[in-house]
Amino acid sequence: MAIEPENNDQTAKTLTPPDGPPVRADGTVPPAVRIQGLWKKYGEQIAVAGIDLTLPAGRFIGLVGPNGAGKTTTLSMVTGLLRPDAGQVEIGGHDVWHDPVAVKSRIGVLPEGLRLFERLSGRELLAYIGRLRGLPGAEVDKRADQLLQVLDLAGAQNKLVVDYSTGMRKKIGLAAALLHNPEVLFLDEPFEGVDPVSAQTIRGVLERYTSSGATVVFSSHVMELVESLCDWVAVMAGGRIRADGPTAEVRGDAPSLQDAFLELVGANGRAAGQDLDWLGGGAAR
Numbered sequence: 094m095a096i097e098p099e100n101n102d103q104t105a106k107t108l109t110p111p112d113g114p115p116v117r118a119d120g121t122v123p124p125a126v127r128i129q130g131l132w133k134k135y136g137e138q139i140a141v142a143g144i145d146l147t148l149p150a151g152r153f154i155g156l157v158g159p160n161g162a163g164k165t166t167t168l169s170m171v172t173g174l175l176r177p178d179a180g181q182v183e184i185g186g187h188d189v190w191h192d193p194v195a196v197k198s199r200i201g202v203l204p205e206g207l208r209l210f211e212r213l214s215g216r217e218l219l220a221y222i223g224r225l226r227g228l229p230g231a232e233v234d235k236r237a238d239q240l241l242q243v244l245d246l247a248g249a250q251n252k253l254v255v256d257y258s259t260g261m262r263k264k265i266g267l268a269a270a271l272l273h274n275p276e277v278l279f280l281d282e283p284f285e286g287v288d289p290v291s292a293q294t295i296r297g298v299l300e301r302y303t304s305s306g307a308t309v310v311f312s313s314h315v316m317e318l319v320e321s322l323c324d325w326v327a328v329m330a331g332g333r334i335r336a337d338g339p340t341a342e343v344r345g346d347a348p349s350l351q352d353a354f355l356e357l358v359g360a361n362g363r364a365a366g367q368d369l370d371w372l373g374g375g376a377a378r
């Protein structure tokens with residue numbers, strides 16, 4: 094499918110946010126994300142139990158928590174993909190549900206279980222997303238070339254997305270989320286299923302992106318990764334925020350963020366498989 098680029102500078106000016114965090118008229122910078130009283134229940138299951146959380150702009154932020162903590166549900170509500178039962182979310186000072194266009198032009202999202210247009214090539218997918226974002230064709234071409242190159246997808250740019258591997262899907266999804274140079278990028282488990290070389294590549298792209306003043310919020314279970322990448326963390330468990338703040342503060346006196354995390358979510362000292370006395374090659378069957 095050929096998508097002809099069209100020059101539409103005016104729309105691009107409206108939709109493309111400036112580099113770095115936005116500044117209010119009084120010179121202050123609104124937080125990247127402000128969450129107040131956010132609730133979500135699925136039937137009787139409380140997934141998110143009325144959380145309040147403020148994430149500052151220009152940081153590399155990790156949202157961590159055990160399986161079922163409510164991370165995906167929170168990120169889905171914060172990015173406008175899932176309607177909360179109650180509560181309010183603002184991105185850069187704009188309400189996610191009352192001002193969706195302003196919010197969506199400022200954010201990039203790599204959701205969990207990413208759905209892509211499978212019958213487009215990687216290159217066509219970026220061209221299509223660029224047009225949806227209102228970017229001029231020539232600018233989309235330039236950015237797509239650079240993103241495909243940096244993410245090591247240039248050789249696969251004409252391959253259909255349906256034929257991409259898991260890691261390649263993450264990378265083309267990341268390219269699509271970055272194409273319009275958002276102020277805040279939300280990534281749900283961006284490193285899951287990604288080989289160490291690709292993980293290093295993604296990491297480099299994200300570090301470069303935050304160094305220019307943009308904000309990354311990503312969820313992960315890999316504590317070493319979060320500790321080495323993030324300067325701010327929020328720890329979730331049972332639908333609540335257990336701790337949040339600069340990584341060093343949340344870690345406190347614990348030897349590592351992993352230890353602090355286990356303490357915070359109440360998993361320290363939990364018996365690890367003592368009851369499985371039948372398990373193991375040498376045990377009687």
Ligand SMILES: Nc1ncnc2c1ncn2[C@@H]1O[C@H](COP(=O)(O)OP(=O)(O)OP(=O)(O)O)[C@@H](O)[C@H]1O
Nearest residue numbers: 135138139140158159160161162163164165166167
């Ligand atoms: N669509 C749904 N219907 C019913 N329950 C759901 C649904 N989505 C999530 N839940 C429940 O809500 C809770 C939070 O789930 P969520 O996926 O947000 O957690 P998570 O922290 O992202 O977990 P993981 O790290 O395993 O991906 C869990 O108990 C889960 O079973």
